[in-house]
Amino acid sequence: MTVRDRHGLELTGSSEVAGSLYRDAVKAYHCYAGEPFPMLRTALADSPGFVMAHVLIAYMTLVGSEPRVRSLGTTAVAATAGLTVTPREAGHVSAINAIMVGEFQNAARILEDVAIAHPLDVLALQAGQQMDFLTGDARMLRDRISRALPAWSEGMPDFHAILGLHAFGLEETGQYGRAEAAGRRAVELEPRNGWAQHAVAHVLEMQERRVEGVAWMTGNATDWTRESFFAIHNWWHLALFHLGLDDIDAVLELYDGPIYGERSTMAFDMVDAAALLWRLKLRGMDVGDRWNTLADNYSGQPCGQYAFDDVHAALALVGAGRDAQAQTLLDAMAAAAEAPGENGLITREVGLPLANGIVLFGRGDFTAATDLLRNVRNRAARFGGSHAQRDVIDLTLIASAARSGDTSLERALVAERFAAIPQMPG
Ligand SMILES: [Fe+2]
Numbered sequence: 123m124t125v126r127d128r129h130g131l132e133l134t135g136s137s138e139v140a141g142s143l144y145r146d147a148v149k150a151y152h153c154y155a156g157e158p159f160p161m162l163r164t165a166l167a168d169s170p171g172f173v174m175a176h177v178l179i180a181y182m183t184l185v186g187s188e189p190r191v192r193s194l195g196t197t198a199v200a201a202t203a204g205l206t207v208t209p210r211e212a213g214h215v216s217a218i219n220a221i222m223v224g225e226f227q228n229a230a231r232i233l234e235d236v237a238i239a240h241p242l243d244v245l246a247l248q249a250g251q252q253m254d255f256l257t258g259d260a261r262m263l264r265d266r267i268s269r270a271l272p273a274w275s276e277g278m279p280d281f282h283a284i285l286g287l288h289a290f291g292l293e294e295t296g297q298y299g300r301a302e303a304a305g306r307r308a309v310e311l312e313p314r315n316g317w318a319q320h321a322v323a324h325v326l327e328m329q330e331r332r333v334e335g336v337a338w339m340t341g342n343a344t345d346w347t348r349e350s351f352f353a354i355h356n357w358w359h360l361a362l363f364h365l366g367l368d369d370i371d372a373v374l375e376l377y378d379g380p381i382y383g384e385r386s387t388m389a390f391d392m393v394d395a396a397a398l399l400w401r402l403k404l405r406g407m408d409v410g411d412r413w414n415t416l417a418d419n420y421s422g423q424p425c426g427q428y429a430f431d432d433v434h435a436a437l438a439l440v441g442a443g444r445d446a447q448a449q450t451l452l453d454a455m456a457a458a459a460e461a462p463g464e465n466g467l468i469t470r471e472v473g474l475p476l477a478n479g480i481v482l483f484g485r486g487d488f489t490a491a492t493d494l495l496r497n498v499r500n501r502a503a504r505f506g507g508s509h510a511q512r513d514v515i516d517l518t519l520i521a522s523a524a525r526s527g528d529t530s531l532e533r534a535l536v537a538e539r540f541a542a543i544p545q546m547p548g
């Protein structure tokens with residue numbers, strides 16, 4: 123008998139038992155919480171040819187991971203070779219092969235086609251949106267999900283996941299009122315949905331509703347932190363709210379606690395740590411040895427693979443005052459910029475000029491830093507991340523203009539920033 127997922131899609135190579143474990147693992151993946159790996163390992167011990175179990179492991183391990191975790195993904199990709207699959211599953215297998223070699227745009231397009239053919243394939247929608255995030259494709263963050271909405275309705279399993287995905291896409295395209303409503307409904311349906319929790323946090327951040335932001339994040343923290351592998355980023359958002367309220371003690375308490383107390387070497391976690399310390403640096407704060415701890419962890423990481431991570435490594439190295447290491451990073455990025463493929467292009471056009479600007483800022487050459495940052499910031503979305511994450515570029519540019527003595531430019535940038543803030547919900 124054919125084993126299927128929660129929406130009737132075939133799961134080739136799966137036994138009934140393995141299929142049940144997989145369905146639970148997908149539920150965990152939707153929330154970025156729980157223990158999907160042990161479930162998938164048990165499923166694969168039972169059904170080694172279960173292609174979608176391998177695929178899900180690949181989606182969870184190939185991006186933003188340390189090399190040891192990433193190797194789980196490459197092993198999973200290899201395990202899918204030669205398996206008998208349906209056309210839908212073949213799309214997923216193509217996508218993980220593209221992700222493995224850093225072709226995120228290609229993976230995004232493949233997953234578009236999978237979800238167009240199968241709008242109930244919520245895994246294709248979620249993994250696809252992750253690709254849109256990595257490539258900074260704001261419109262597709264929203265529209266990939268919008269396309270599937272006619273197939274979905276309240277009461278269906280996983281509807282909270284669809285709402286959470288749509289909420290984030292709506293937020294990144296500036297539709298804050300609808301984003302907030304969708305995100306809040308998703309959390310009502312599934313309080314552990316950390317992505318929906320996060321989408322609402324973004325709305326509140328963009329609208330500078332910081333007191334509400336603190337209330338939103340602290341009101342149900344036991345839900346979005348429990349067994350969550352996305353909690354650090356959500357704690358980062360809470361820290362941003364506190365920073366906006368000038369509550370620096372709370373920011374540092376979060377940094378030393380849930381954000382970087384465990385000193386993660388996962389790229390996605392280190393990005394948050396670097397971006398938070400940098401914001402404090404721009405305010406002229408001395409954060410003590412925190413920079414050195416973070417820079418030490420960046421020193422052991424590969425670079426030249428994903429420009430977004432490299433730029434955050436530059437923040438950490440400059441923050442720690444390690445100019446020679448920062449120069450080595452720039453050299454590695456310059457080499458990466460010459461390589462063919464997606465990261466080479468993005469490093470050339472976005473990552474390298476940004477990192478150069480940050481290093482010049484660290485060296486006190488504020489005129490040159492300002493010039494570089496001005497040139498690149500309006501195309502910086504191409505290297506991925508959210509508006510809130512890329513805001514560190516604008517903040518650095520304003521600080522650089524101020525320190526270069528260009529008060530006219532500083533005044534213009536501050537006026538531009540103030541005018542861009544949507545003051546009212548909606
Ligand atoms: Fe975020």
